[in-house]
Amino acid sequence: MFTIDFKKPIHIHFIGIGGISMSGLAHLLLTRGFTISGSDRSRSDLTEGLEKLGVKVYYTQTGDNLTDDIDLVVYTAAVHADNAEYAAAAAKGIPMMDRAELLGQLSATYPVAIGVSGTHGKTTTTGMLAVILMEAMQDPTVSLGGKMEAIGGNLRIGGDEEFLFEACEYTNSFLKFNPTDEIILNIDADHLDFFKDINDIRHSFRMFAEKLPANGHLVINGEIPNIAEITKDLNCSVDTYGLLPEGVSPADSPYRYTGTNISFDERGCASYDLYRDGVYVDRIALSVIGVHNVSNSLAAIAVAYLHDVPVETFRNALAAFSGTERRFEKKGVRNGVTIVDDYAHHPTEIRATLTAALATPHKRLWVVFQPHTYTRTLALRKEFVDALSIADCIVLADIYAAREIDTGEISSRNLVEDLRNKGREAYYFPSFGEIEEFLKKNCVNGDLLITMGAGNVVNIGNSLLKS
Helix, strand or coil: CCCCCCCCCCEEEEECCCCHHHHHHHHHHHHCCCEEEEECCCCCHHHHHHHHCCCEEECCCCHHHCCCCCCEEEECCCCCCCCHHHHHHHHHCCCEEEHHHHHHHHHCCCCEEEEEECCCCHHHHHHHHHHHHHHCCCCCEEEEEEEEHHHCEEEECCCCCEEEEECCCHHHHHHHCCCCEEEECCCCCCCCCCCCCHHHHHHHHHHHHHCCCCCCEEEEECCCCCCHHHHCCCCCEEEEEECCCCCCCHHHCCCCEEEEEEEECCCCEEEEEEEECCEEEEEEEEEEECHHHHHHHHHHHHHHHHCCCCHHHHHHHHHHCCCCCCCCEEEEEECCEEEEEECCCCHHHHHHHHHHHHCCCCCCEEEEECCECHHHHHHCHHHHHHHHCCCCEEEECCCECCCCCCCCCCCHHHHHHHHHHCCCEEEECCCHHHHHHHHHHHCCCCCEEEEECCCCCHHHHHHHHHC
16 A cells, blocks of 8 residues: 655645545645645536646546656545546556545554544534534644535645544545544444445444554443443443433543533523533533434544543533534525425434424425435435425435445335325425425425435525525
8 A cells, every 4th residue: 555655745646536535635635735736527616626736637538638747646435447537547556545544544653533423413513523522722724524604615725733533434444544533422223335334334343443552542322222332342442422311410420521401592502501520511502403413423522532622622612612514504585485495314413413404483384305326325215204204395306326226125205105105295206306396396484304315405495595
């Protein structure tokens, strides 16, 4: 495997440079003196931002893009040997590595490297921790799997001491990272096009936890079933957090960090009493909705304690944290209909978002859902239907294929049929234009409309607001 000497900048070419993580890594290396080029299938604000910094970006992927001065090619998990640039790099003998290997080598250069993992909530929790560390004047470098106004996008160039990043489990990417601190938010069945089953996923998270050094720290959600399977006999320190069952006193909490007496304001944002080791600490108020974000904030607080952040500092930072792009992001209001966009694409995420939405003012709750990948939709069909049933009205767009091919085993029509069999009001339309026209005619003043999914469903809300 090629080893990068980060003190000796070279020319790195990124295949898929427009990805949220790839663009951030490219930008970060550019600031370290590296020459950067790359390619992507389409233009975006991320690629245009890199171009403004002097990066050469190609919008076709051909072997001609691989110039003789390129020293290393970095590619995403979606790029395979049949990609023209990949094949050309191999033919030329140019060293290659995937995005995860690059992030792993980069993380090893920081004395403190904090990896935020879990099936859900990584971007929000990383964002929370970023604003906490920034409020504490600790100057972290941050690589975010989304965009956040507080850091001006998906990357913050900070100092050389702390690196805060998302650690994704897909294709076991996080096993290539070198964290000193880890968060494990949750472990659910997902990415079943790669993992065999939930036990396979749990095994990977155990291996991720084992990567921590003896002086490292693991912060883990104590509500994860059979947590000892993940934490037993680790060399590092382990702190747990979690929400208590009804009737359990903080003094009897099995978790080091917990929140009780949770209440919600008129926006659906939570506040709660923070307890550490059974002792009351302070009242924490959030500016993001839902009880799931209480849990996310507890994880961020646990890491804040590890880095000696004062209570007042993390309390103020969490109160100011307004979320990240595409995480219950209010897009605007059209004819009295509030339009929100959310990245949720797993049943657990959908349930959390729609449950949180119930606590916000609305007449009817509409969700326009674009399923993400055929394998996930097929494997979790029942769970999707159960979660979507929380909404009053459900509209399905076609499945967003991403890296997959349609085998004909599952479609959005199947989900609509299942929803109707449960007595839910559900519709399917084959085009965004038809969905928009339907919503214009049927959403009324006071309704809450959420566009939901990891694909391009956000375009529906944007189009409605322009019409």
